[in-house]
Amino acid sequence: MHSANVTKRYESWGRYPKPEHAAVEHMRWCHDPPDFATLDHTVLPFGYGRSYGDSCLNNGGILLDITELRRLIDFDAEKGIIRCEAGITLAELLDFIVPHGWFLPVTPGTKFISIGGAIANDVHGKNHHVDGTFGCHVTQFELLRSSGEHLICSPQENSELYRATIGGLGLTGIITWAEFTLKPILSAYVDMERIRFGNLEEFFALADESAEDYIYTVGWLDCLSQGKNFGRGLYTRGNHHDPPLDAVINDIQAKPKITLPIDFPNFAINTLTVKAFNEVYYRSQLSKIIRGVVHYDPFFYPLDVANDWNRLYGKRGFMQYQCVVPYKDSLEPIKEIIRRIGVSGQGSPLVVFKIFGDVESPGMLSFPRPGVTLALDFPNNGQRTLTLLEDLDRIVRESGGAKYPAKDAHMSFESFEISYPNWQEFAQHIDPMFSSSFWRRMMAGREQIC
Amino acid sequence: MLKILVVGGSSAIAHEAARHFAADGGSLFLVDIDAEKLDAVAADLRTRGAAKVETHVLDVTAIDQHQAMLDAAIASLDGLDAVLIAYGTLGKQEESQADVSVALREMNINLISVIALLTIVANHFEAQKRGCIAAISSVAGDRGRQSNYVYGTAKAGVSAFMQGLRNRLAKSGVSVVTIKPGMVDTPMTAHMKKTPLFSKPHVVGKAIYDGMRQGRGVVYAPWYWRFVMLIIRNIPEPIFKRMSL
Ligand SMILES: Cc1cc2nc3c(=O)[nH]c(=O)nc-3n(C[C@H](O)[C@H](O)[C@H](O)COP(=O)(O)OP(=O)(O)OC[C@H]3O[C@@H](n4cnc5c(N)ncnc54)[C@H](O)[C@@H]3O)c2cc1C
Numbered sequence: 199m200h201s202a203n204v205t206k207r208y209e210s211w212g213r214y215p216k217p218e219h220a221a222v223e224h225m226r227w228c229h230d231p232p233d234f235a236t237l238d239h240t241v242l243p244f245g246y247g248r249s250y251g252d253s254c255l256n257n258g259g260i261l262l263d264i265t266e267l268r269r270l271i272d273f274d275a276e277k278g279i280i281r282c283e284a285g286i287t288l289a290e291l292l293d294f295i296v297p298h299g300w301f302l303p304v305t306p307g308t309k310f311i312s313i314g315g316a317i318a319n320d321v322h323g324k325n326h327h328v329d330g331t332f333g334c335h336v337t338q339f340e341l342l343r344s345s346g347e348h349l350i351c352s353p354q355e356n357s358e359l360y361r362a363t364i365g366g367l368g369l370t371g372i373i374t375w376a377e378f379t380l381k382p383i384l385s386a387y388v389d390m391e392r393i394r395f396g397n398l399e400e401f402f403a404l405a406d407e408s409a410e411d412y413i414y415t416v417g418w419l420d421c422l423s424q425g426k427n428f429g430r431g432l433y434t435r436g437n438h439h440d441p442p443l444d445a446v447i448n449d450i451q452a453k454p455k456i457t458l459p460i461d462f463p464n465f466a467i468n469t470l471t472v473k474a475f476n477e478v479y480y481r482s483q484l485s486k487i488i489r490g491v492v493h494y495d496p497f498f499y500p501l502d503v504a505n506d507w508n509r510l511y512g513k514r515g516f517m518q519y520q521c522v523v524p525y526k527d528s529l530e531p532i533k534e535i536i537r538r539i540g541v542s543g544q545g546s547p548l549v550v551f552k553i554f555g556d557v558e559s560p561g562m563l564s565f566p567r568p569g570v571t572l573a574l575d576f577p578n579n580g581q582r583t584l585t586l587l588e589d590l591d592r593i594v595r596e597s598g599g600a601k602y603p604a605k606d607a608h609m610s611f612e613s614f615e616i617s618y619p620n621w622q623e624f625a626q627h628i629d630p631m632f633s634s635s636f637w638r639r640m641m642a643g644r645e646q647i648c
Numbered sequence: 649m650l651k652i653l654v655v656g657g658s659s660a661i662a663h664e665a666a667r668h669f670a671a672d673g674g675s676l677f678l679v680d681i682d683a684e685k686l687d688a689v690a691a692d693l694r695t696r697g698a699a700k701v702e703t704h705v706l707d708v709t710a711i712d713q714h715q716a717m718l719d720a721a722i723a724s725l726d727g728l729d730a731v732l733i734a735y736g737t738l739g740k741q742e743e744s745q746a747d748v749s750v751a752l753r754e755m756n757i758n759l760i761s762v763i764a765l766l767t768i769v770a771n772h773f774e775a776q777k778r779g780c781i782a783a784i785s786s787v788a789g790d791r792g793r794q795s796n797y798v799y800g801t802a803k804a805g806v807s808a809f810m811q812g813l814r815n816r817l818a819k820s821g822v823s824v825v826t827i828k829p830g831m832v833d834t835p836m837t838a839h840m841k842k843t844p845l846f847s848k849p850h851v852v853g854k855a856i857y858d859g860m861r862q863g864r865g866v867v868y869a870p871w872y873w874r875f876v877m878l879i880i881r882n883i884p885e886p887i888f889k890r891m892s893l
């Protein structure tokens with residue numbers, strides 16, 4: 199798919215809940231904002247709608263589509279610093295920076311998101327334990343407030359707004375452009391290893407062993423197996439590939455020479471109810487460990503090959519669930535969560551599993567923090583699903599963990615408050631004209647507080 | 649590397665074409681009506697590898713300033729290899745129908761100023777005996793339709809004028825490329841409901857780039873519009889006049 203061909207609808211990726219927006223406005227130029235004085239609804243910036251729940255929706259209000267802000271502004275090819283408008287996709291940026299020998303500092307599991315979205319959700323990737331979140335690499339950005347002010351925000355300038363906007367859920371104003379640092383690479387490939395693990399203890403041992411030597415690590419866990427197979431899965435780790443001396447940088451975009459099949463998530467969606475799938479999947483890797491050199495695309499973005507895969511869940515949509523739970527003192531909470539998911543039979547058979555490190559983000563409402571994070575899909579089966587998710591949330595709360603708003607359509611205020619104890623500090627920086635479905639859901643009955 | 653003048657340089661379609669010339673290391677002289685938009689486009693093209701990007705603010709209906717603009721472009725780029733004319737407005741057909749002055753204003757921007765510009769550019773390239781002149785016309789010029797025939801008339805004029813120029817300049821080694829996009833999702837069509845018939849500007853931009861480099865005559869963009877318009881042109885008038893197109 200061409201990088202500029204991103205499907206976009208004014209709904210969230212989970213297609214639940216279903217919003218009705220009063221209007222969708224377009225912002226095409228950084229210097230030409232909407233006339234806020236004439237708007238009689240609240241506003242929320244909208245990128246590519248790759249957030250799953252309701253944090254990118256503004257039911258009854260106005261969405262401000264910023265995806266036409268996709269121009270580059272400056273690039274220092276020596277130092278690896280890029281400045282661009284906030285609506286550009288990671289895909290288009292990669293097309294530009296990779297041939298120059300640079301990579302994104304942090305990337306989520308899809309490249310069809312905007313830089314504005316990457317900042318507003320302070321996204322994380324497989325390298326969180328080494329590099330932290332996307333926000334950690336943002337040197338400055340311009341924030342447009344409904345007052346008409348264009349503010350430069352950086353760790354030095356307007357630093358409170360800088361911290362509020364990173365992970366700020368689009369509520370502090372419009373990020374028109376941003377500048378961030380890139381990661382040097384010598385090729386477009388990744389040295390990858392995939393290792394089978396039999397239980398959670400093995401997973402944590404692998405994670406410990408890999409933390410120092412591998413920038414990218416992630417696990418896929420089979421949560422349906424109970425008993426002696428409980429906690430089994432596949433562990434993937436990788437580093438940017440150093441080409442042999444004769445390889446030229448021009449070759450950087452060429453097709454991979456050795457490919458590994460890493461297309462499991464597509465299966466995962468189609469076979470939601472098929473328990474046997476995990477057996478097949480887990481067994482499909484016969485040897486304990488396989489190694490290969492793969493292009494960055496299949497390594498980082500296996501789901502992007504299937505355009506619109508979210509629609510496979512049908513009209514009612516689905517819910518993503520992502521939490522982070524401390525594990526240093528006890529593995530019990532995370533085990534309990536996996537057990538519950540398995541027993542319920544409601545979730546997707548594969549769960550993404552990853553250790554977050556302790557690199558601190560500047561973002562006030564940043565989700566990642568030390569612990570183990572887990573993410574999976576739940577088809578929307580109405581109350582049954584909501585009851586299960588609330589059960590899981592309770593375990594997360596009791597363990598001192600946190601929930602990820604970018605993937606949420608159900609958490610209670612209690613969960614939010616425990617996840618983000620400084621939310622009131624954050625709330626002071628919200629632009630008075632900005633709001634979202636998520637924020638109103640959290641604040642219902644609490645308007646007097648902020 | 650190519651030295652290109654783009655009149656209507658901040659148009660969404662022209663910008664996509666210019667990105668390719670920039671990535672090749674070309675030099676660009678961008679002309680449009682709004683300085684801030686030009687600056688944003690220029691920064692993008694510089695970042696993408698253009699050897700040089702200069703901007704120039706001009707309302708193209710000020711025909712007496714065309715020659716000065718062309719001279720400035722040639723001086724700034726130290727010569728000229730290609731010109732792309734890409735500005736335009738898509739006024740409301742109903743307004744043009746109701747008010748002659750609106751219709752004439754549309755004609756002035758989309759046809760008269762283009763003819764003026766093409767004339768001096770053609771003379772320059774004819775004298776230097778090489779170069780490429782490209783102008784964005786439209787499939788709307790291929791057959792008059794009730795929904796936009798004022799705009800369509802202007803574009804038909806542009807297509808015919810370009811056709812004549814091509815015929816005249818062939819012997820001078822100058823290529824004349826008429827670009828006929830179908831419906832494209834740009835600010836110009838922001839008010840229209842987007843159907844599957846709409847294309848993305850980057851598709852049209854690439855077609856322009858390819859067409860200019862190959863010195864093609866008429867480029868439909870995307871290509872299938874050539875066949876769509878073939879059919880539409882061949883519908884007999886007695887039937888066509890009853891259709892609501
Ligand atoms: C397949 C898939 C895999 C994913 N993997 C990961 C992952 O590994 N890690 C991770 O962290 N996330 C992941 N995500 C979630 C995704 O990265 C985030 O939700 C991201 O923020 C989406 O960006 P977007 O451009 O689509 O923005 P939207 O979803 O449209 O909006 C997200 C938020 O950003 C705000 N926003 C957008 N643009 C601006 C702007 N210019 N100024 C201010 N605010 C703005 C919006 O108001 C909204 O609050 C994944 C999503 C999918 C679909």
Ligand SMILES: NC(=O)c1ccc[n+]([C@@H]2O[C@H](COP(=O)([O-])OP(=O)(O)OC[C@H]3O[C@@H](n4cnc5c(N)ncnc54)[C@H](OP(=O)(O)O)[C@@H]3O)[C@@H](O)[C@H]2O)c1
Pocket residue numbers: 656657658659660661662680681682685706707708709733734735736737757784785786787828829830831832833834835836837
């Ligand atoms: N979009 C379509 O469906 C479509 C289809 C067929 C053909 N076309 C043609 O493609 C070309 C590019 O259009 P687009 O779709 O890319 O739209 P666009 O982005 O709106 O570009 C049009 C450009 O022309 C500029 N302009 C308007 N009047 C001007 C004037 N008097 N002087 C100088 N510049 C002026 C505009 O500037 P401001 O915006 O600052 O006013 C704008 O930058 C046009 O010739 C159009 O007719 C478009």
